[in-house]
Amino acid sequence: MRVEEFQTTAAHPGTVVPKDAASGTAVLESIAQRVRWTAAAIVDAANRGRPNTSGIKVGGHQASSASMVEIMTSLWFSELTAADRVSVKPHASPVLHAINYLLGDLDENKLSTLRQKGGMQSYPSRSKDPDTVDFSTGSVGIGATATIWAAMSHRFVSDRYAESRKSGRFIGLLGDAELDEGAIWEAVADPTVAQLGELLWIVDLNRQSLDRVVPDSQIMRLQGMFEAAGWQVLTRKWGTHVQELFTRPGGADLHRRLETMPNEEYQRLLRSPDPEIFQRLCASGSTPAMETLLSSLTAAEQAAAVRDLGGHDIGLLLDTYNQVDPTRPTVIFAYTTKGRGLATEGHPNNHSALLTKDQMEKLAEASGMDLGDPWRKFQAGTVEERACANTSLRLKRPERALAPSLQIPDSLPWGYGDRISTQAALGRFLSDLKRAAPEVAHRVVTCSPDVASSTNLGGWINKTGVWSVGERQDWFADDQERVLRWIENSRGQHIELGIAETNLAGLVSELGTTWSRWGRPLIPLATIYDPFVARALEPWSFGMYAGGQSILIGTPSGVTLAPEGGAHQSLTTPSIGLEQPECTAWEPAFAQDLEWCMLEAMSRTGIPGGRSAYFRLTTRPLDQAQAAIPTDPLLLERRRRHAVAGGYRLSDHDPVEDRVTLVGVGAIMPEVIASAARLKALGIMAGVVCLTSPDLVFESLQRRNSLTQGTPAIGFDIIDGLFPRHAPAPLVTVQDGHPHTLSFLAGARGDRTVSLGVKDFGQSSDLHDAYRIHGIDEASIVNAALNLVR
Structure with missing residues (x-):
């Protein structure tokens, strides 16, 4: 039911009056005031209404929420459909919760739990909030760009499953200061984005960031950047009331005065008492006609006029939504006032300011509410109550059916x-x-x-093709010398992006949510040069926090990529993988291990309780015979189970015979194996352990020590299989990465341990020189072992 079906009076919220299409937005204005109150009360209850024994401020963002109220009210109560998905700027989370409460999507007992255990999160969280949240936000810029990658992911799913073609819009609500983030512009500039007509961004242009007033030149530059990227740009600076004043005699001069006024001066105007408005407006650039126009208004009317901004004009916003071009992405710059309707309105330091009890009581009075009864809903039978009920019905989403489980083989x-x-x-x-x-x-x-080609995806691409929004002509189809067939159409299974790792991580994260958004699980697999994993880490990590499950492959990795030099030699990524929540880090040495571990990782994606995975691979060819893969079916299966649990012993003697145990990961295994043979020639029996996932081995140690819960996949903790407690021996750990990654193994049995690895930036060299430079070559491993046993 559209807004025109309701009518109310702004002076007395809740009063039912006859329908009048000319003033149909009045009901939304009434609802907006209730949303403003509820959002402010949510923050107030978390700070004044809760005992605080720690002395740490709970916080919240009443001012940042207030500027978004009319934008969000107009969207939810008039424009959104059940198919739409909205990303809400982090500091407007109380507004989202207030709206969800009025729509019956949030229990009253949760309204006082902002930033409390088990309650509403500080910023919108898709996985942790008690009410409906479409996108997790909080990492500035990442939540907004997620709408782009979600739209692209839905397009991909729709091209593969016809019944998934019904799509709504993907709407990003973001603050103007959020546009300072580079991730925004990397995403906006991607050429595919210009074809996403279902994408709509609304910028809350309140001209304030955390510490400052945004410079005047910013808006023009931002508009030009969006337009250059192929977006439709709509700007709504002034509301309809002040626009009408601009048409009167002297109005053009008033318009010019307001338009040329520095943002800082405008903010000062907002903080001035009503009787000062005339003097401040006429202090510079005044004309007799403008002064005559202003003199015809009361001081209160003058103050209202300068505050009449497009982002608070619900009728204007609704008209603007109707002007959106569905063939390309659209951004609406909606001018607003930070702290709109609050005592802190327009104050340059209002970002984290909290209303006092007295200020909350005044806001309650203006909202027709009572601070002692802050959560009262609209009275039954009022137009506002009917609007809430009908909006709730309109936005109700059908139950999402999970896709049938998929049997993934253990091996090929x-x-x-x-x-x-x-x-x-x-x-x-x-x-x-x-x-x-x-x-x-x-x-x-x-x-x-x-x-794609340099990370060995060429064969896969030749078989599956490249996905694109629509068909594209292959101009090299008749080139007989072409190895990689780059055929782009809507049926492909590879998506190529420009050189922007944050875009890659954002896309693969959203591809990893299709199972929970639309019941269509995918297995997203992204390849990236391992040194640049850190560049992609924030959006990928945040994607996992939001429930995305994907596989990231960093390759080539380490100083093993010796000739490429230090800029392409990664050393911290093994630690990054081990420390990333909801992700398993793998670094298999041999091809068969990779196959087993990759299939295991795939089996954990696209399912409730699933996990992401990070693989660290190299371009160093290894002799596969060194893996000593068993031929006996029973022993082969045992090896597979150990490999997917984190590692296995390569040495075939009893661990009690170890005088020292050499532990290796990934491409360094030939040096580890050779070192064991050399030690044996010196009369020292050395065990060899090949880890496929230090991450899982660490989890096993934690589980054994009762620090984490869970059931071992192989019936016992792999840590005991690799390092039996009845057979202690000194350890030498070796990894083409920072040595502290494996240092935790010293705690498995309390063994004396030497950890070898890469601690410094590399340089161009051959492989053997690179290993010698960093002390992970055979001689270094043998010397470390000798120091432990002699």
């Missing part, structure tokens, strides 16, 4: 060559997966930031 029927790198094995694995398990491969979507 083909092996690998005598010498192959894990990066090359990835390409081989994906090609084989399409043959061996086509139903699994159908769910796979690969992504890369312009590095």
Whole structure:
């Protein structure tokens, strides 16, 4: 039911009067005032209404919320459909909760729990809030851009499943200061984005950030940047009341005065008493006609006129939504006042300011509410109550059915060559997966930031094609020398982005939410040069926080990429992977290990309680015979189970014979194996442990020490299988990464431990020089072992 079906009076909220289409927005204005009150009361209850024994301010953002009230009220109560998805700027979370409460989507007992355990989160959280939240926000810029990647993900799903084609809009509500984030512009500039007509952003242009008033030149620059990227740009600066004044004699002069006024002066005008408005307006650039116009208004009318901004004019906002071009993305710059309707309105330091009890009582009086009974809903039978009921019905979403479970095989029927790198094995694995398990491969979507061919996705792309929004002509179809067939259409399974790792992480995160958004699980797999994982980490980590499940492959990695030099040699990424929540980090050395671990990771994506995965691969070909893969089916399965649990012992003697145990990860395993043989020649028995996932081994240690819960996948904790407590021995850990990544192994049995790894920036060299420079070569491993046993 549209807004025109309701009518109320602004002076007495809740009063039912006859329908009048000419003033149909009045009901929304009444609802907006209740939303403003409820949002402010939510923050007030968290701070004044709760005992505080820690002395730490609970906080909240009453002013940032107030500027968004009319924008969000007009959207929810008039424009949104059940198919729309909205990202709400972090500091407006109380407004979202207030609206959800009025719509019956949030229990009253939750309204006083902002930033409390089990209550409403500080910023909108898709996974942790008690009410409906479409996008997690809080990492500035990431929540807004998530709407872009969600729109693209829905397009991809729709192209694969016809019944998923019904789509709403993807709406981002963001503050103007949020546009300072580079992630915004990396996303906006991607050429595919210009084709997403379902994308709508509304910028809360209150001209204030945390510490300052936004410079005057900012808006023009921002508008031009969006237009250059192919967006429709709509700007709503002044409300209809003051626009009418601009048409009167002297109005053009008033308009010019307001338009040329510095933002800082305008903010000062907002903080001035009503009787001072005339003097301040006429202090500069005044004309007799303008003064005559202003003199015809009361002081209160003058104050109302300068405060009449487009972002608070609900009727103007509704008209603006009707002007949106559905063929391209749209951004609406809606001018607002930070703290609109609050005692802190327009104050340059109001960002985290909290209303006093006296100020809350005045706001309650203006809102027709009572501070002692802050959560009262609209009276039954009023037009506001009917609007809430009808909006709740309109926005009710159907129950999402989970897709049937998919049986992912434990292994594929083909092996690998005598010498192959894990990066090359990835390409081989994906090609084989399409043959061996086509139903699994159908769910796979690969992504890369312009590095598909150099990360060995070429074979997969040749088989599946490149996904694009619409068909694109292949001008190289007749080129007989072309190895990579770059065929772009709506049926492809690879998505290529420009060189912007934050875009990659944002897209793969949203592809990893399709199972929970639309009941269509995908297996998103992204390749990225490992040194740049850190650049993509924030949006990817935030995507996991929001419930996205995906697989990120960092390759090539480490100083093993010796000739490329220090700029392309990663050393901290193993630690990053181990420390990332809701993610399992893997670094298999051998091709068969990669296959097993990749299938295990795929089985955990797109399901309730699933996890993301990070793989660290290299381009160093290894002799696969060194993996000593068992031929006996029973022993082979045992090896697989150990590999997917975190690691296995490569040495075939009893661990009690170890005088020292060498522990390696990934591409460094040939040096570890050679060091064990050399030690044996010196009369020192050395055990060899190959870890596929230090992350899982650490989890096993924590579980054994009763610090975490869970059931071991292989029936016992892998930490005990690798390092039996009855067979202690000194440890030498080796990794092409920072040595502290494996230092936790010293706590498995209390063994003396030497951890070898990379601690300094590298340089261009050959592989053997690189290993010697960083002390992870065979000689260094042997010397470390000798120091422990002699």
